[in-house]
Amino acid sequence: MRRLARPKPLFLILLTILLVALIAAGQHLRLFERAWFNFNSLWKPIDEQAIALDQYQVMVEAQVIEGLDDDVSALTYDPVRKSLFTVTNQDSELVELSLDGKVLRRIALIGFGDPEAVEFISEDIYVITDEREQRLIKIHLDDETRFLDAADAEQMTLGLHMSSNKGFEGLAYDSVGKRLFVAKERDPMLIYEVHGFPHQNPEKSYAVHVVNNPKRDAGLFVRDLSSLQYDERSGHLLALSEESRLIIELDINGRPLSTLSLNKGRHGLQKTVPQAEGLAMDDDGNLYLVSEPNLFYVFKKPQRDL
Template structure:
């Protein structure tokens, strides 16, 4: 009887430990918040004005970008109708066609560890340097072949934390001249910056705002990229670790998700390390993953449309 009693207590102890472990994993990976979001979406159908990411399907997936090995970040240039990414091991700003073909490569000198790039206005981009926590404003035209960090407009945000868990994503709200900067982890947060880059000759007046409530509602464990939907004033947040793209509504609450795992949205394989996301004027979602993989997602009713060049 005593052995049976001891065995029973052992099983109870093991079961309790298992429950605690699963609860810890669920909390740390934000599974509970994600499950609650999906349950709520099932009954409410989600907001009317959103991208409707649930209906997106991969039309290009895992296409290697020939000649690149360490892509990070992505942005859409509406004037040129092209994409730009950065590489950090051999620092370059690279222009891509909308089907992931290299159009040109611009050498980056003195940019440290470039991890983000964002289109601001015709010819103006911001590049983030994760290692030194810098934002660098650059100008390019059709003849640009290299950029020198020493001549770039710079803003340093010394926010502490781990140096290689810093600025990973950028997005720009053109209507409000507001730059969003994603801090990857420790802490995972999004900063809103007004006044950079400058729009005139006068010294800019910089304002930095945080929204801890919004950041706490993000059911992901890291931030690897951002983008801004200029039509709906919605922010897109990409997580490499959580394999997830989340759309945030104008009230900063999640309104949609695109799951980057095999079997979802037509993906035959899980996106290995999502590092950059960009949205074009038609709502097409472009994504890059290390080392050099390119993806395109469109709504189910638009998947038959060919990629623009």
Template sequence: MRLAFKSTLAVMAGAALLLAIAVGQYFRFFEQTWFHFGQWREADQREAASLWLPDYRAEIQAQPVEGIEDDLSALTFDPDRNSLIAITNGNPQLLELSLDGKLLRAITLVGFGDPEAIEYVSPGVYVVSDERPQRLLRVEVDEQTRVIDAATSQQLSLGIGQNGNKGFEGLAYDVVGKRLFVAKERDPVRIYEVQGFPYAPGDQPLAVHVTEDLERDADLFVRDLSSLQYDEQTGHLLALSDESRLVVELDIHGKPISTLSLRAGNHGLTADVPQAEGLAMGPDGTVFLVSEPNLFYRFRKGG
């Protein structure tokens, strides 16, 4: 009887160990733990060559955006207007926000099924991703714009690993290299680089090249991707993960170099960021973030 009991305990312990390993792999705990150890050990070296997200602090957090009730998604910084551009996907709209999260303007989007990301490209020009059909749309906005119709927009469809509502969730643009980074949310997590789109009206469409870096994507220890941001000064990418509650800085080789945790107790946050959907960065390095249903955050280095 005692031998059978011990045998049962051993089986249960083994099963618990296997379960713990499976959970750890699913949530990428082991990779995150190893990364954080390296980040601490090589802090001085990494800080000198990066944005160094551990130094950022929340100076505005969980501030509701008045005039928006739900579905606040995506964010980009417009250097010409010195404002932020966002979208909503339930009742599709393009929004302009001040740098302290106040709603300045709302433009109706027509013919957009599930817009999930927006990115500034040039004065008055943005790219919007429509998640489920995996299409990218070039849209133009000026002071007189009241409605944007997808039917009149330059479009590019990419049927890459289509998986229902797990399509393109994030965009970032490299102005110098003319590269559009496109984040696939999950199953699997991917960051594609698109060259040749968008192009200026009147120009002949260039050959569109889509590339991926499987080694870089394998090193991304996050469960999903919600948004991207490209930093022109360092050439680094910021990748936002809602499910992992993390912003990860990737160096020019695609290697994780620093992180900003979106959990309570980190970076001055008093509560977890509930559903981070959009990320943008100003020219001074200020990081802006929006979270569904309508929450606004601002992080500043040393703040």
């Protein structure tokens, strides 16, 4: 009777190297945490306050934003104007879009460095980030504005992790708690909460307080952060990751509740979203997404029959 041949040492070495490489890649891409979340989601009861990203379907996919050749970065919804705003970071501009992705107007940005995010604060008031210098710049915008000069604006520099070239990529604002959420892209990936900027009451002293939540940030099973959106109704935060092609819903304690994958075949997508850079939500809970260089998406949750 013939004995089974023993595996050759070289084969075992190569198999070990392959397994180590696969484990390292899984950890780098946060695949194990993502799989564990998906598994646990099968057994957890549905949170009544959840936005439930898993129920959304794409309604507008990869629509080219006509008239824009530069890369768009970030997105915010203006509930007063009922429109969207994005920024371009090559020939720097603030661009107003209709809810169906049409350019309404373009406003030149002077002295803003590398604008990467814009966020609606209140009527005619926004904050724009300068990624490289970690500046937060408060701007005032009205229907007659044709250009904005950073030298004329209230601004502050956080100066956190300045040695990294991965700066501020996303903003979100809680108008009730007066918190400005600021996302640092990665290396390290963090979400700061800035209290006191922009300054609300000129009669009170100017005081800025910055905090972060390491436990929450460690639980984000994505590789980077591109954009943020705060939902006033639920108090939940949405975080967009371009590299992981994923949107995560976080509850008030920073725990992941639901996800929306931007990969082909998920949520009705015919193709994978190439480079998602901006996320916004309107009053009806519809999600808007922009992707470099100039693509526009809309996701909606199907209405339930009564």
